[in-house]
Amino acid sequence: MTGSTTILPIAEIAAERFHEEFPEYTVLVSGLGSSAGIESVAKGSSDIGTASRDLKPEEEVLGLYDTPIALDAIAVIVNPDNPIDTLSIEQVRAVFAGEIANWAELGGGDRAIGLVNRDEASGTREAFSNIVMGDVPYDMGAAVLPGTGQVRSVVAEAPGAIGYISLGFVNDEVKALAIDGVEPSIESVARGDYPVQRTLHFFTVGEPEGLAARFAAWVLSDEIQETVIRDAGFLPIGAGGGS
Amino acid sequence: MTDGDRRALKLAEEPGPRASGTLQRVSKRTYLKEFALKNLFLLCAFVAVMGVFLIFAFVGLRGWPAFAEIGVWRFLAGREWSASGEQFGIFPLIYGSVVVMLGALALGTPLAVGTAVFLSEIASPRARSVVRPAVELLAGIPSVIYGFFGLLILRPVVARFSDGLGFGAVTGWVILAIMIVPTIATLSEDALRSIPGGIREASYAMGATTWQTVYKVLVPAAKIGIIDAVILGMGRAIGETMAVLMVVGNAPVIPESITAPMATLTTQIVMDMPYAAGLHRTALFGMAIILFGVSMALVALVRLISRWQTSIKGA
Secondary structure, three states: OEEOOOOHHHHHHHHHHHHHHOOOOOOOOEEOOHHHHHHHHHHOOOOOEEEOOOOOHHHHOOOEEEEEEEEEEEEEEEOOOOOOOEEOHHHHHHHHHOOOOEHHHHOOOOOEOEEEEEOOOOHHHHHHHHHHHOOOOOOOOOEEEOOHHHHHHHHHHOOOEEEEEEHHHOOOOOEEOEEOOEOOOHHHHHHOOOOOEEEEEEEEEOOOOHHHHHHHHHHHOHHHHHHHHHHOOOEEOOOOOOO | OOHHHHHHHHHHHOOOOOOHHHHOOOOHHHHHHHHHHHHHHHHHHHHHHHHHHHHHHHHHHHHHHHHHHHOHHHHHHOOOEEOOOOEEOOHHHHHHHHHHHHHHHHHHHHHHHHHHHHHHHHOOHHHHHHHHHHHHHHHHOOHHHHHHHHHHHHHHHHHHHHOOOOOOHHHHHHHHHHHHHHHHHHHHHHHHHOOOHHHHHHHHHOOOOHHHHHHHHHHHHOHHHHHHHHHHHHHHHHHOOHHHHHHHEOOOOOOOOOOOOEOOHHHHHHHHOOOOOOHHHHHHHHHHHHHHHHHHHHHHHHHHHHHHHHHHHHO
C-alpha cells in the first residue's frame, strides 16, 4: 500500500501489529502523497492506495472503492474570554493570511489578533492549509510553535490569540469556534457537517479482496481504531457515539 | 612499592637539577608510563582540535552549496524564508540574531559589570560567599529551564503590557540578559581583581570615594578585560538556541515591533532541521557556516585584544 504521508504513521503501526498477529503476512507501507497513492492503486502497482482527501472529479472515473478509515478534524481555538463564538471559513482564512488583524473587524472587541501557527513539519498545519487556506499563504508574521500543547497553552492565556489544534486536544482552557455556524464536536464531525475536517481513506480497485480486505478490516477493528488512530490525533471513523 | 617507584623516589631525593638528562636513569617501566601518559594527553588535545576541524569541514561541505545554488546575495539579503515556497532568504534571521544579541547585551552588560564591581570592590566576604555561588549557579542552569521560565512566567507578563502574545524580541532580551550575566560577571570580576592593590590604595589615599575609585580608576583600568568579557557574552547570546526558541515566537520575518514574533538563525535551524531536505537542508547548513564564522570572529577578536593588551603592558 502507498499514499498519504498523513496516514503513513498509522498505516505503519497497523501493518506492524498486523504482522505480529498474522506472521505469515507482511504489509509493505510507503508514503508518497495522496495523489501518488491514488495513481498507484489505479495502475495496479499497489493493492491499497491511501489518501487524506476525497477523490478529485477526474479520479472518480477510475472506479476506486472507498473505505474510510478515520476522521481528522481541526478546531479553531480562541481564548475563553473572547466574545466571538463563530466565524465563517472565509473569515478564518483572512485571519490566518494576515488580512484581518483586529478582532473589531470580526465583531469582537478592539484587540489585536495574535496569530498562532504550527511549524511546517506539522501534519495539522498541512491539513489546515489544505482545507481552509487553499492557495492563500499563511501570514509569515504569525508565532510558530512546535507543538499542539504549546498552541493550546498560549491561546489559553493570551486574550487576543487564535490558533488551531486537532479536535481531540481541545479542552476547557480554550474555546473552539463554530465554523460556518457548526460547532466542532465528535457528533458534527461524524455527521460530516463541520467544515474543517477530512476523511482518511483507503482506496482499492473494486471492493477489497483477500489480504487487502483483511488488512482494511484490521484497521477498522476497535483494536486499531481506539488505540493507533486516537493516539495519532485522529477520530475513529465510527466516532458518532461515545467519547 | 615497586622497584621503579623506589628508584624514582631515590631520584627525587638526589640533589641537583632533575631535567631530561637525569630522566634516563629512571626504570624502563616508569619511562614507558611517562611516555604513554604524555601521548594520552596529546591525544586528548588532538581530539578537541579534530572535533573543531571535523565540524567545520562537515558544516562547510554541506553548507557551501547553499551560497552557490541560492546565490550569495539572494541567500544573505533575501527577505523571505519559506521552506514550502522554496524561498531561502535569511536576512530576517540574521536581523533577528543581531537584534536579540544587542538587546541582551544592552540589558545584561550593566547588570553583569555591576555584579562584578560589587563582588570585587564592595561586598563583604560574607556577602560574596552568597552572591558568587549564586552567579556561578546561574551559568549552570540548563538553557531549556530559562526557556521554560521565559515561556510560562515572563511571556504572559509581556503579553499583558503589549496586547499581543508576548513572543518577541523583548522577551528574548530579558531571558538572554540573565543568561549572559555569569559569563560577563565572572570574567569582569577577574579583570577587576587583577588590578594591583596599590592602584586602589592610591585612589583612596587621594580622598576618592568608593564610587569615584570604581568609576574613574578601576573600571578604566580593567577596561580590556571587561571588553573581552562582553565579547564572550556576545558569543553566548548569538549562539543560544533553546531558551530563545521558546520565547521569540519563531516567525521568520523582520518584526514590526519588539513584541512581535520573530526568529533567529539558531532557532530557525532547530525548527526546520527535523524535516528539511534538499536545498532547504543545505540552506540550514549555510546558516550554520555563518554562525560558525561569527563565533570564530568573536574568539579571534578576544585574542587580538588580549595580545594588544600584553604588548601595551610590555612596552
